[in-house]
Amino acid sequence: xxxxxxxxxxxxxxxxxxxxxxxxxxxxxxxxxxxxxxxxxxxxxxxxxxxxxxxxxxxxxxxxxxxxxxxxxxxxxxxxxxxxxxxxxxxxxxxxxxxxxxxxxxxxxxxxxxxxxxxxxxxxxxxxxxxxxxxxxxxxxxxxxxxxxxxxxxxxxxxxxxxxxxxxxxxxxxxxxxxxxxxxxxxxxxxxxxxxxxxxxxxxxxxxxxxxxxxxxxxxxxxxxxxxxxxxxxxxxxxxxxxxxxxxxxxxxxxxx
Numbered sequence: 001x002x003x004x005x006x007x008x009x010x011x012x013x014x015x016x017x018x019x020x021x022x023x024x025x026x027x028x029x030x031x032x033x034x035x036x037x038x039x040x041x042x043x044x045x046x047x048x049x050x051x052x053x054x055x056x057x058x059x060x061x062x063x064x065x066x067x068x069x070x071x072x073x074x075x076x077x078x079x080x081x082x083x084x085x086x087x088x089x090x091x092x093x094x095x096x097x098x099x100x101x102x103x104x105x106x107x108x109x110x111x112x113x114x115x116x117x118x119x120x121x122x123x124x125x126x127x128x129x130x131x132x133x134x135x136x137x138x139x140x141x142x143x144x145x146x147x148x149x150x151x152x153x154x155x156x157x158x159x160x161x162x163x164x165x166x167x168x169x170x171x172x173x174x175x176x177x178x179x180x181x182x183x184x185x186x187x188x189x190x191x192x193x194x195x196x197x198x199x200x201x202x203x204x205x206x207x208x209x210x211x212x213x214x215x216x217x218x219x220x221x222x223x224x225x226x227x228x229x230x231x232x233x234x235x236x237x238x239x240x241x242x243x244x245x246x247x248x249x250x251x252x253x254x255x256x257x
Contacts, residue, residue: 025108026051026052026100026102026105026106026107026108027051027052027107028099028107028108028109028110028111029049029050029051029055029058029098029099029100029107029110030049030050030110030111031047031048031049031050031096031097031098031110031111031113032047032048032113033045033046033047033048033113033115034046034048037113037114037115037116038116038118038199039088039115039116039117039118040088040117040118040119041088041089041090041117041118041119041120042087042088042089043087043088044084044085044086044087044088045084045085045088045092045115046082046083046084046085047060047082047083047084047085047096047098047113047115048080048081048082048083049080049081049082049083049098049100049110050078050079050080051079051100051102051107052079052100052102053079054079054102054103055072055079055100055101055102055107056071056072056100056101056102056103057069057070057071057100057101058070058071058072058081058098058099058100058101059098059099059100060083060096060097060098061096061097061098061099061109062092062094062095062096063094063095067083067096068083070083088115088117089117090117090120090198092115092117093115093116093117093197093198094114094115094197095112095113095114095115095197096112096113096114096115097109097110097111097112097113098110114196114197115197116196116197116198116199117197117198117199118191118199118200118201118202119200119201120198120199120200121146121148121150121192121193121194121199121200121201122146122147122148122192122200122201123200123201123202123203123204124144124145124146124153124190124191124192124200124201124203125144125145125146125203125204126142126143126144126145126155126188126189126190126203126204126205126206127142127143127145127206128140128141128142128143128188128206128208129141129143132206132207132208132209133209133211134180134208134209134210134211135210135211135212136179136180136181136182136210136211136212137179137180137181138179138180138210139176139177139178139179139180140176140177140178140180140184140208141174141175141176141177142155142174142175142177142188142190142206143172143173143174143175144167144172144173144175144190144191144192144203145171145172146171146172146192146200147171148171148192149170149171150169150170150171150192150193150194150200151168151169151170151193151194152166152167152168152169152192152193152194152195152196153166153167153168153169153173153175153190153191153192153193154166154190154191154193154199155167155175155188155189155190156188156189156190156191157186157187157188158186158187158188158189158205159186159187175190180208180210181210182210182211182212184208184210185208185209185210186207186208187205187206187207187208188205188206188207188208189202189203189204189205189206190202190203191203
């Protein structure tokens with residue numbers, strides 16, 4: 001009888017620990033690219049992934065397929081690994097995600113990183129109506145035009161961490177901003193694209209100046225800084241052998257940590 005009770009108690013403890021372990025959820029990692037998510041063709045790019053201080057292994061996925069994996073050099077607060085793309089091409093442009101492992105648990109995937117190759121098509125022209133200098137409350141519209149037909153256009157504000165605006169069109173599209181405020185001040189560029197990850201050369205920059213009223217010289221608000229800019233460029237890294245056979249033939253990604 002005593003042995004039966006002991007066995008039942010042991011089984012209950014085991015099941016309790018198993019259920020507790022299954023309920024543990026690791027926070028998703030952070031993924032970003034340096035120098036930016038938009039990379040001119042042929043240029044080098046780093047994909048960085050950061051998990052919790054206890055992360056012992058990372059995996060990088062490209063378009064849903066395992067592309068590379070590695071372990072961090074050391075555990076701790078700056079638990080970051082780097083995946084190196086020597087030269088940006090159409091075959092390395094696309095959507096990336098990463099996950100990490102702590103003990104026996106794997107995290108949920110990171111938010112997607114859309115890596116874009118630029119300088120693939122002609123240079124578009126960007127203009128703004130009624131002009132680059134307006135007072136607050138005026139309706140402002142940007143026009144992006146490309147000589148060769150495309151199907152999508154993107155408008156970006158320099159220094160802004162949010163997603164670029166996009167519109168569909170063949171050779172010209174409008175980006176209505178509505179009644180503007182001083183928060184719209186900044187420098188804008190546009191791109192033409194045949195898909196979400198292959199863009200044209202950037203247009204010449206257009207600087208929009210918005211004042212509160214005629215003669216107002218209030219200072220422009222501080223631009224948002226992208227998350228990746230908060231990290232030092234001098235992270236100590238060493239290139240590691242890329243995990244052969246773990247990726248589709250169309251990708252080329254090396255690993256660094």
